[in-house]
Amino acid sequence: MMGIATRVGGGILVLACLGAGAAGRPIDVSLQLVPFGLELVHGGRSLVALADGTRSALFLNGWAGRVNLVGLPHMVEDEDGTRLTYRTSDGRTARVELRSVEEGALQVRFFVEGKARWERLGVALRVTPEEGFYGLTERPVQGILHEFFPLRDGGLNLRGQEVWLYVLPTHALYSPFFVSSRGWGLHVESSWPGIYRFGRDGRRRATPTQVTIECEGPELVFRVLAGETPLEVVERYSRTVGTTVLPPEWAFGPWRWRDEVWNLPAFYDGTPNTSMFNSMVVEDVLMMDALGIPCSVYVLDRPWAGGSMGYGDLAFDPERLPNAPEMIAWLSERGIRSFLWLGPWVLDALRDEAKRLGHHVRKRVPFPPRAALVDFTSSAAVAWWQGLLAPLLDLGIAGFKLDRGDEDVPDGILLCGAYADGTSYREGHNAFPLWFARAAHGALPSPGNALLFVRAGWVGTSSYAVAWGGDPASNAWGLRNSVVALQRAAAMNVPIWGSDTGGYTGRPSREVLGRWLGFSAFCPLMEVGPTANLAPWSWAPDGARARVDARGYAFAPVYDEELVAMWIFYARLHDELRPYTYAQAVTAHERGTPIVRPLAFVYPDPEYVDVWETYLFGPDLLVRPGWQRSRFHFT
Amino acid sequence: MIPIYVREGSDVDLGNLAARWEGAQARAQSRPDLDHVLPNPP
Numbered sequence: 275m276m277g278i279a280t281r282v283g284g285g286i287l288v289l290a291c292l293g294a295g296a297a298g299r300p301i302d303v304s305l306q307l308v309p310f311g312l313e314l315v316h317g318g319r320s321l322v323a324l325a326d327g328t329r330s331a332l333f334l335n336g337w338a339g340r341v342n343l344v345g346l347p348h349m350v351e352d353e354d355g356t357r358l359t360y361r362t363s364d365g366r367t368a369r370v371e372l373r374s375v376e377e378g379a380l381q382v383r384f385f386v387e388g389k390a391r392w393e394r395l396g397v398a399l400r401v402t403p404e405e406g407f408y409g410l411t412e413r414p415v416q417g418i419l420h421e422f423f424p425l426r427d428g429g430l431n432l433r434g435q436e437v438w439l440y441v442l443p444t445h446a447l448y449s450p451f452f453v454s455s456r457g458w459g460l461h462v463e464s465s466w467p468g469i470y471r472f473g474r475d476g477r478r479r480a481t482p483t484q485v486t487i488e489c490e491g492p493e494l495v496f497r498v499l500a501g502e503t504p505l506e507v508v509e510r511y512s513r514t515v516g517t518t519v520l521p522p523e524w525a526f527g528p529w530r531w532r533d534e535v536w537n538l539p540a541f542y543d544g545t546p547n548t549s550m551f552n553s554m555v556v557e558d559v560l561m562m563d564a565l566g567i568p569c570s571v572y573v574l575d576r577p578w579a580g581g582s583m584g585y586g587d588l589a590f591d592p593e594r595l596p597n598a599p600e601m602i603a604w605l606s607e608r609g610i611r612s613f614l615w616l617g618p619w620v621l622d623a624l625r626d627e628a629k630r631l632g633h634h635v636r637k638r639v640p641f642p643p644r645a646a647l648v649d650f651t652s653s654a655a656v657a658w659w660q661g662l663l664a665p666l667l668d669l670g671i672a673g674f675k676l677d678r679g680d681e682d683v684p685d686g687i688l689l690c691g692a693y694a695d696g697t698s699y700r701e702g703h704n705a706f707p708l709w710f711a712r713a714a715h716g717a718l719p720s721p722g723n724a725l726l727f728v729r730a731g732w733v734g735t736s737s738y739a740v741a742w743g744g745d746p747a748s749n750a751w752g753l754r755n756s757v758v759a760l761q762r763a764a765a766m767n768v769p770i771w772g773s774d775t776g777g778y779t780g781r782p783s784r785e786v787l788g789r790w791l792g793f794s795a796f797c798p799l800m801e802v803g804p805t806a807n808l809a810p811w812s813w814a815p816d817g818a819r820a821r822v823d824a825r826g827y828a829f830a831p832v833y834d835e836e837l838v839a840m841w842i843f844y845a846r847l848h849d850e851l852r853p854y855t856y857a858q859a860v861t862a863h864e865r866g867t868p869i870v871r872p873l874a875f876v877y878p879d880p881e882y883v884d885v886w887e888t889y890l891f892g893p894d895l896l897v898r899p900g901w902q903r904s905r906f907h908f909t
Numbered sequence: 910m911i912p913i914y915v916r917e918g919s920d921v922d923l924g925n926l927a928a929r930w931e932g933a934q935a936r937a938q939s940r941p942d943l944d945h946v947l948p949n950p951p
Contacts, residue, residue, distance in 0.1 A: 541943045542943075543942075543943055543944065544944075545943040545944040557943065560941075560943065561941060561943070564939075564941030565936055565937065565939075565941060566936055789911075792910070792911040793911070796911075796913070833940055835934070835937045835938055835940075836934075836937070838937035839930070839933040839934040839936070839937035839938075840933070842933040842936050842937060843929060843930055843933035846929070846933070847923065847929070850923075851921070854920075854921055893916065894915060894916040894919035894920075894921045895913060895914070895915060895916070895919075895921060896913070896914040896915075896916075897911060897912070897913050897914075898911060898912045899911050900911050900912075
């Protein structure tokens with residue numbers, strides 16, 4: 275750790291604390307004592323300032339209003355950095371600590387004595403009106419109903435948005451980090467919920483030169499990172515929190531998934547299923563093979579087990595998935611790895627056992643009924659839960675789809691309480707998806723040849739798992755959101771991402787599925803649905819009632835030649851890009867470089883700040899998914 | 910087809926995309942027959 279050397283310059287203390295920054299150019303920090311403020315200067319260019327006009331840049335926001343730092347501070351400097359002690363405008367004592375924690379990064383720690391639980395600690399940043407901001411959340415707009423009323427304007431650039439850093443389903447990747455198009459980023463180092471406002475205030479009034487952050491928790495600790503480009507800042511952030519897991523190479527081939535696999539007496543065309551396995555799995559594998567559609571992973575979603583919710587006993591349901599061990603072996607012989615759905619809760623007898631052993635979160639889970647959430651902060655609970663997965667892994671399951679973990683997790687507002695390790699429900703809400711993934715990762719016998727695929731994530735999750743983009747609407751707007759989410763994820767150190775091709779909520783039109791196939795071919799992961807348990811060879815015409823369940827097809831399936839051709843075309847392209855994509859994944863793992871790069875990350879030109887419809891897939895491919903009819907114009 | 914641009918000098922070779930699309934269409938037109946063509950697993 276480098277200390278902070280102080281020199282006086284023009285009435286402002288200049289803290290030359292960050293050593294050589296990007297490209298060997300120094301990063302200087304100027305400290306203004308009254309009102310408290312900081313400015314980061316890189317190569318003679320002001321990057322960003324902690325500033326709020328005549329008020330202190332650091333503040334406390336409570337029910338009684340804003341509390342500022344006032345007067346001259348008491349200042350101490352040593353090899354640990356600079357410590358300032360202020361009085362607040364309501365007579366309390368506030369402490370600010372500044373230190374260089376790594377090359378090109380300044381850490382700020384701020385706390386106020388006597389802070390009430392409901393008060394939030396905040397920082398105001400002065401920015402330029404032209405710059406864009408990226409990261410924080412995969413969710414392009416706020417609100418739990420986003421999946422049904424998706425974003426129709428803007429998206430990748432956070433400017434103009436108020437973001438609640440509070441994990442919500444189902445687009446549930448979150449990270450308290452954002453990067454600016456001007457080559458700096460900010461990372462809040464805690465899992466406490468927060469509110470981030472970009473170029474607007476809490477009353478929706480435009481404040482083009484201001485970004486504010488307010489966080490719960492006993493202290494506000496954040497670091498400001500600088501780099502030559504936004505891409506370099508993302509790399510620095512990734513290396514700070516831990517770069518992505520490196521999946522096996524096979525993960526970058528095409529995947530097949532159905533929301534439910536029904537075991538029907540006949541295939542879609544009426545041919546009796548005389549096999550010993552689930553009819554839909556067999557149909558998918560044989561048809562894809564015959565059509566030359568590569569498949570490296572087959573995802574078995576819930577319901578797959580016996581008991582409640584098709585999950586209760588964590589053992590294969592012999593009616594739905596007969597001879598599962600042999601089926602997994604059969605898939606494996608064909609080079610297809612089997613993935614299985616997992617949730618963070620247990621049901622039925624396993625719930626009773628968890629409660630008897632004290633391995634459950636004490637707060638009752640609203641959904642599913644009579645479930646118990648596993649307390650992943652308890653090493654004993656983790657070991658017990660991992661033991662439940664061992665028989666599945668012994669069968670040859672190569673990975674798990676970790677669903678949920680973002681809903682029905684204690685919020686800590688209505689009911690106070692804590693997890694086994696003492697973390698309060700409030701502080702732990704955002705961290706829960708990380709604990710879930712970490713526990714599952716620990717169950718994998720050979721992580722180098724297995725993989726976790728998560729919906730929800732927090733800082734650090736990508737060190738254990740890759741991600742899929744929640745439950746997007748099965749329409750053009752859901753596809754649009756997914757194009758944005760892919761790039762948001764890239765900014766958040768989740769570089770290996772895919773989506774439910776065709777969407778999740780509802781049934782896509784054939785045009786939407788076709789466009790989504792094109793998009794997914796140029797995502798790191800290509801998982802092809804859609805939800806309605808259809809395949810392009812068993813398609814229901816647009817507008818037709820398309821239900822497939824235990825009673826079979828409620829419509830006459832149509833072999834859609836064009837859709838089949840598009841699946842063949844894009845799946846093969848994706849598969850042939852596998853060495854290229856894997857090489858990018860290695861770079862992401864080693865250096866933190868995202869695979870997908872928004873243009874603003876690479877080209878420091880203001881005209882790219884709001885571009886999201888075109889992105890770089892690795893350094894060599896520029897792609898523009900056509901998410902909507904008549905949006906193919908390209909210059 | 911979505912617009913795809915390959916950086917000049919890149920090792921990535923996507924081949925003749927138009928020919929690939931024609932090949933995919935021909936393959937789709939083959940309409941595999943689960944009843945007569947495809948073997949069931951054991």
